[in-house]
Amino acid sequence: MYALKSPRFGATPPRHAWTIESLFASRPVEPVGAGCAAIWEGDPATEVLQVASGMLRAQRILFDGRRAVVGFLGPGDMIGLCSAETHLHSAEAVTDAGIRRVPRRMLRAVLERSPDLRPAAFAQLRDAVCAAQEQFLVLLHQSADERVANFLVAMARRYAGEPARGMEILLPMPRADIADYLGVTVETVCRSMTKLRAQGVISLLGPAHVVIERPGRLLARAGEPSAVA
Amino acid sequence: MYALKSPRFGATPPRHAWTIESLFASRPVEPVGAGCAAIWEGDPATEVLQVASGMLRAQRILFDGRRAVVGFLGPGDMIGLCSAETHLHSAEAVTDAGIRRVPRRMLRAVLERSPDLRPAAFAQLRDAVCAAQEQFLVLLHQSADERVANFLVAMARRYAGEPARGMEILLPMPRADIADYLGVTVETVCRSMTKLRAQGVISLLGPAHVVIERPGRLLARAGEPSAVA
DNA sequence: CGGTCGGTTGAAGCGCATCAATCCAAGTGG
DNA sequence: CCACTTGGATTGATGCGCTTCAACCGACCG
Secondary structure, three states, X not given: OOOEOOOOOOXXXXXXXXXXXXXXXXXXXXXXXXXXXXXXXXOEOOEEEEEEEOOEEEEEEOOOOOEEEEEEEOXXXXXXXXXXXXXXXXXXXXXXXXXXXXXXXXHHHHHHHOOOHHHHHXXXXXXXXHHHHHHHHXXXXXXXXXXXXXXXXXXXXXXXXXXXXXXXXXXXXXXXXXXXXXXXXXXXXHHHHXXXXXXXXXXXXXXXXXXXXXXXXXXXXXXXXXXXX | OOOEOOOOOOOOOOOOOOOHHHHHHOOOOEEEOOOOEEEOOOOEOOEEEEEEEOOEEEEEEOOOOOEEEEEEEOOOOEXXXXXXXEOOOEEEEOOOXXXXXXXXXXXXXXXXXXXXXXXXXXXXXXXXXXXXXXXXXXXXXXXXXXXXXXXXXXXXXXXXXXXXXXXXXXXXXXXXXXXXXXXXXXXXXXXXXXXXXXXXXXXXXXXXXXXXXXXXXXXXXXXXXXXXX
């Protein structure tokens, strides 16, 4: 996805006072109610947005009216970096969320002024491209069951760490969002989840609350090469 | 596609002697026979490669042994820019081709030394991300027929211009490459092409030689919003 | 002439979409 | 407090699209 994880400069702190992180930190947090849009597809891309809390989804309306969810954005993730003149996607809040906005001019100025930051920014953008590629390949060549398993693993990795027995995965977004993200229907997402539950791979405490029972099998379903049953 | 089109600085020529284009132009052209690999997936990414002539395909072997074609590279396209430590894809010649190699160090040095170039390079990378996103969405949400039509349109736009009646599209790559690129089987690609021919949208002078008969219909099949039948 | 490889066409089966019904939890109003 | 409503999640039944397996065709080559 093109969502960028918040940069970590802990290992090699920059010699300049202005970092991207501090830039965002200096901005006020703007609340966005669940279901509300933070930015609109087609609007002029004058600012970059970082999620402070909650979760947003980046989405686009396709030519035929269908909706495509491009990614889910959690705390630290940014959106709008890759936009050219206008935003390519809308960003709507899945849950109540908080965001910070930074004008692109400001961001550009920071990058201009601190040469140390540029390689990091460049590497980040590059990594985003790689991640998008990866996701792209996975989704394009996998079956619906594999996509769902893959999604669960990705959500676990992002917010809880490497899948382990008993680990809880929270899915704050409705099934329809997951479906539009994976390129399948809501019913198929349900069936895949049900199948995973029936096979003892996961258990469902509720629609939004998944518990990993057999991490090995889950990874195997997701198409991980090194997964052991 | 993460392949980057060759930059055009014609409109605003750089004030520095060293441009990315001139950097590549200063390197010798290395011939690559059809079927041979120019770079290998997993190899250390020490250099960036630009196609001088012919066509290459960027591909990857997936965990389950299937092959995924990530993109096709024509003259001016680059590969290896987005790689981190090691190359994520192999690049094999579809036809006899010529390539130029530039060490990444050198490229980085040029970017460091000429501030004018950086926005352009950044914009290019950004555009590549957008294009990849676009392709990703299209392929994920379209049917096999739409994918094939879309591919034909993309090939036409890239090497011949906006689809027009009588325009010839050359497909130097075998059907298997197209199939692995679109995420469908060879047979499906064939059937879709046959269907387009039967409907008078295209005609086939040979497997690699397509002529557009009804550009409007072709665009409509590709899922273009403004297409007129 | 036989052999191989890429392309095309045909027949059968599976996977996912579609349509439809049901279930469940959370509101909402009497 | 309970009947009613509502939206999301789930399950079931059916159809279509693509894959799979198989055969055939044509070009190229030894």
